[in-house]
Amino acid sequence: MTALLSVPRSRSIVEFPPGVAMPSFGRGADSQIIAQRLKSMRTLMSGAVGNLAAIQDTTATKPEIGEQLTAKLGSFKRLTATVAMHLDAGWRATLFSALDRLLDPNDWDPEFRLPTEQSFSTFLRMIIYLHPTKRPGLGLSPNGHFLAAWSRANDRIVIECIGNDEVRWVLSRTLDGERESGAGKVLLHRMPDVTAAYDPELLFQNGDKVLA
Secondary structure, three states, X not given: OOEHHHOOXXXXXXXXXXXXXXXXXXXXXXXXXXXXXXXXXXXXXXXXHHHHOOOOOOOOOOOOHHHHHHHHHHHHHHHXXXXXXXXXXXXXXXXXXXXXXXXXXXXXXXXXXXXXXHHHHHHHHHHHHHOOOXXXXXXXXXXXXXXXXXXXXXXXXXXXXXXXXXXXXXXXXXXXXXXXXXXXXXXXXXXXXXXXXXXXXXHHOOOOXXXX
């Protein structure tokens, strides 16, 4: 996977620099992990983060795709600024750089739908709630949804942020020498529970920089 800072195409799944170990999504979560999840949930329900759940799509009506993409880019950066206190400053700068590439008019595929504010808001809330300390890759699906991906060796999870806290996930892991995969569509607060059987914590850890 190409490093984020050198990605030449706008819609590629790109990998942020890895972060330090995150709280486990696996079996046998201890009280510290439970406390972190409860804290994250309280954060999602209050203040600017809580307001992200009700974000409305502000797709521009102007025919020029460049103007529409510029308007979307500004909207996504403003949304990020409302929850800036929950994200590391360096990661915000890297995220903005990724958005610049994803919404570059010179590299835009006209077959793609414009990304939505609902999808990006769900992406931000997912990061704050799951609090992974390894940064995800970021991409766009043809239907305008933001994609977040984490990988390690041949293991991988991709999460599609649909909107209104709904996500679609696809995961592939090797467990005890056997290749296993799973997929589903849930509200983001259910992600730790529905992926626990796949022991995905290794996908989110073993790095050198935290998100917040």
